[in-house]
Amino acid sequence: MSRLARMVAGVGAGALLVGMAAPGGNGIEDEPAHVIAEKGRQSLLQARSLRWEGRTKDATGTYVVDFRLDREGNCTGTVELAPDKGRMEIVKRGRDVWMKPDATFWRKQVSEQAAKTMAQLLKGRWMHGRADDPELRELSASCDASHLQREYLPGPFAEKDVQKGGKALVKDTPAITVTGRSGADWATLYVATEGPPRLLRIQGRTDGTQGEADFSDYDKPVPSRTPAPADSVDVSDLQGRGAGRS
Numbered sequence: 001m002s003r004l005a006r007m008v009a010g011v012g013a014g015a016l017l018v019g020m021a022a023p024g025g026n027g028i029e030d031e032p033a034h035v036i037a038e039k040g041r042q043s044l045l046q047a048r049s050l051r052w053e054g055r056t057k058d059a060t061g062t063y064v065v066d067f068r069l070d071r072e073g074n075c076t077g078t079v080e081l082a083p084d085k086g087r088m089e090i091v092k093r094g095r096d097v098w099m100k101p102d103a104t105f106w107r108k109q110v111s112e113q114a115a116k117t118m119a120q121l122l123k124g125r126w127m128h129g130r131a132d133d134p135e136l137r138e139l140s141a142s143c144d145a146s147h148l149q150r151e152y153l154p155g156p157f158a159e160k161d162v163q164k165g166g167k168a169l170v171k172d173t174p175a176i177t178v179t180g181r182s183g184a185d186w187a188t189l190y191v192a193t194e195g196p197p198r199l200l201r202i203q204g205r206t207d208g209t210q211g212e213a214d215f216s217d218y219d220k221p222v223p224s225r226t227p228a229p230a231d232s233v234d235v236s237d238l239q240g241r242g243a244g245r246s
Contacts, residue, residue, distance in 0.1 A: 025174070025194035033164040033178040037157040040178075040191035040199035045149050047071075047218050052148060056211035061085060067143065073131070074222045075143030081108065091126075091226055092143040097136050098126040098227045121238055126227040129235035136235070152202060152213065162189075170200040170214065 028036055044050075049070035056063050067077030073092065080087045086105025091098040106115035131140035141147050157180070165177040168190055175190040187204025191197050196218075203212045 026192070026197050028191055028197040029176040029193050032159065033162040034157045034159040036164065036176060036191050036197075037162050037178045037180075037189055039197045040189050041153045041156065043191075043196065043198040043218070044153055044215060047145060047149075047215075049145060049217075049219055049222055050215050051217040051220075052077075052213060052215060054211065054213040056209055058209045065142075068217065068220075068222045069143050069145045069148065070222050071145045073140070073144040074224075076223050081105065089126075090139070090143070092131065092140060093224065093226050095131045096128065096226065097131050097133075097140050097143075098128050098232060099136075099139075100126045100227075118238070122233055126232045127235055127238065128227070128232040133235060171216070173200060175200050 028039060031039070049068070052065065052067045052069060054063075054065045062082040064080040064082055065077065067075050067090075069075035069077070074094070075090065075092045078087060078089050084104065085108045086102055088099055088101040088105055101109070103115070103119060106118050110118070129136050131137065157178075162178045162180045165179050165188070168175045168177055170190050170192075174193045176193050177188050177190050179188055180186065185204070185206040187202060187206070189199065190201040190203075192200050198218055199215055201212065201214050205211070
């Protein structure tokens with residue numbers, strides 16, 4: 001599970017930023033590239049909650065996440081290992097974490113016998129544990145918007161490091177972009193030109209890993225519904241019955 005958690009967090013690794021641009025409404029497109037980048041960065045840093053849709057690709061495959069998360073560490077969403085390596089639903093509320101991997105996920109992540117054992121024990125129910133459980137700690141960290149903000153945008157942009165690009169649309173929202181490069185690494189930052197100048201998308205490549213992330217639903221509450229106790233099995237019960245990884 002920790003490997004998956006690292007990949008989920010890794011969607012945000014490498015915070016260079018790049019761009020293209022879009023028509024105006026808020027005037028951001030008239031600003032210098034480093035000012036655009038900084039306003040986009042600040043919009044993400046100041047968000048109390050948001051939706052994060054990320055995709056990263058490396059030599060092991062493609063990892064796709066769709067999370068709604070906040071700065072209190074609450075989240076709900078999915079992680080998909082593509083192609084055809086399974087999907088997992090995740091809910092975190094406070095210190096409680098629930099996960100529901102599908103059958104394909106189990107077959108790809110554990111031995112065949114362990115996958116059968118898990119299917120028999122879970123019977124379609126959620127796995128439930130605490131965020132400080134060693135098996136869940138790294139994955140739980142990915143549910144914290146503050147963690148996400150630090151991963152994507154650790155510091156401000158120097159004027160010399162970014163260049164203004166052209167026009168773009170991110171899910172029908174006009175945007176302007178700025179671009180940054182460092183050797184073979186690059187990234188593109190898309191900032192909305194209508195309404196608040198919010199960061200809408202980051203695309204880039206760093207250390208051989210290519211990724212993209214979209215940000216939306218700024219400051220909208222994370223759904224609070226959690227799986228019922230009858231629909232959950234405690235992780236400690238599963239560990240005690242020998243349903244471990246291969």
